[in-house]
C-alpha cells in the first residue's frame with residue numbers, strides 16, 4: 456500500500472524537537488551551534504547530541520516523578536560512555552543488560568552498588584562476573600536463573616541481592632513492544648511468585664530485596680504505566696503478608712515513548728508522575744526505594760542523526776533523494792521493527808522556514824529497498840550537498856543498527872556541551888571492515 460504523503464516540517468513532534476534543540480533562522484542548531492558548522496568539522500553522516508537537552512530530560516523526569524523515585528538509566532538505549540557519564544553526574548543509577556554495559560557503567564563513574572542487572576538470558580559467566588563486581592541487584596527473570604545465581608553466590612561465599620521480575624497477568628496497554636501479560640520470555644508469572652519466594656527463603660546465598668516489572672517499551676499510554684505500577688504495589692503488599700517478607704525495592708518499569716515517526720503523540724509524563732505519586736501515597740514507607748527505568752525517553756530527544764544528500768535522481772516520474780547515511784546507522788528511522796511504515800521526523804536542516812515542497816522518496820546508500828526513510832514525503836526542495844536530519848534519534852541508533860551491512864565506516868558521535876563540540880565516539884574507517892578477520 457502506498458504511503459500517505461506527509462510533511463514532517465508540519466508535524467507537532469518536529470516542532471517540539473526543534474524547540475528543544477534550537478534553530479538559527481532556517482538552520483537547525485545543537486545548543487547554538489549550526490549543524491552546517493558541525494557537518495563541516497566532523498563530516499557526515501554523524502550523530503549529534505545535546506548535553507543540555509539530556510540534562511533537561513533528567514530534571515523533568517525527576518520533578519514529575521517526585522523525589523521518592525530513583526531513576527535508572529537503561530544503558531541499552533545508547534551505550535555511550537559520555538552520555539552515561541552525564542546521566543550519572545545528573546544523579547541517575549543505571550540498569551545494565553550485559554557485561555559490556557557493566558563496563559560502560561563503571562567507566563562512567565557508577566558505583567557497582569547503584570546498578571541493577573536485567574535480562575532473561577544472563578549466562579552463568581555474566582552472573583559470576585557481576586557478583587564479583589559487587590552489583591547492587593539482580594532482576595531475576597526465572598526460577599532457573601534464581602537457582603544458578605544461588606549456586607554461584609554460594610560458591611563465592613557471598614549473598615546476592617535480588618528482585619523478582621514479575622510477569623503481571625494484565626498486559627501493559629499501549630506499548631508498541633509488549634513484554635508481559637501473557638506467556639513471555641520475560642519475568643516470573645505472577646501465579647508462580649509464591650512458589651519462587653519459598654525457594655528464595657530456602658537459599659542462604661540469596662537476599663530478596665524487592666520486585667520489578669517491565670510491561671513493554673515505546674508506550675504512549677501514561678495511564679497504563681500507572682496501572683502496572685499500582686498492580687505491582689498491590690501484589691507486593693499481598694505477598695509481604697502471605698510470606699511474611701519485607702520488599703524494600705519496587706521497580707515499576709518505564710517504557711515511556713518518544714515520537715519517532717510523523718503522527719506519533721508525546722508521552723504524557725505529567726500524567727505518569729501524578730499517577731505514580733497516587734500509588735506511592737498508598738504504598739510508600741520509609742524503608743522502601745522506588746525505581747523507574749528509562750532509556751529512550753531520556754536520550755532520544757537529545758540526539759540527531761545528520762546526513763548529507765549525495766545524489767538526486769528521477770525514475771518513473773518520481774524524485775529520489777539518496778543520502779550518505781541510512782538504515783545501517785539509524786535502523787528505526789528506516790522502519791525496522793515497525794509494521795506500518797511512516798516517515799521518521801526528517802527535516803531539511805537548512806530550510807526550516809521554506810514553504811516550497813517537493814514530494815520525494817528519501818533513502819540511504821545501501822543496495823536494498825529496505826534502506827528507505829520515506830517512500831513519498833513532502834520536503835523543502837533538496838539538492839545534492841544539502842543536509843537532512845532525523846530528529847529524536849538519540850536512542851537505539853548506532854548500536855541498534857546493522858552497522859556491518861555493506862561495510863561502510865560507522866558515523867561518529869559528537870557531543871555539544873557548554874557550547875563546545877567534541878567527538879565522543881570516533882568515526883570508523885574503511886579498514887574496520889577487516890577488523891578481527893583472518894584470511
Ligand SMILES: Cc1ncc(COP(=O)(O)O)c(C=O)c1O
Nearest residue numbers: 529532669672673710749750751
Ligand atoms: C527491562 C527493560 N528496562 C528498560 C528498557 C528500556 O526501554 P526504553 O528505552 O524504551 O525506555 C527495556 C527495553 O527493552 C527493558 O527491556
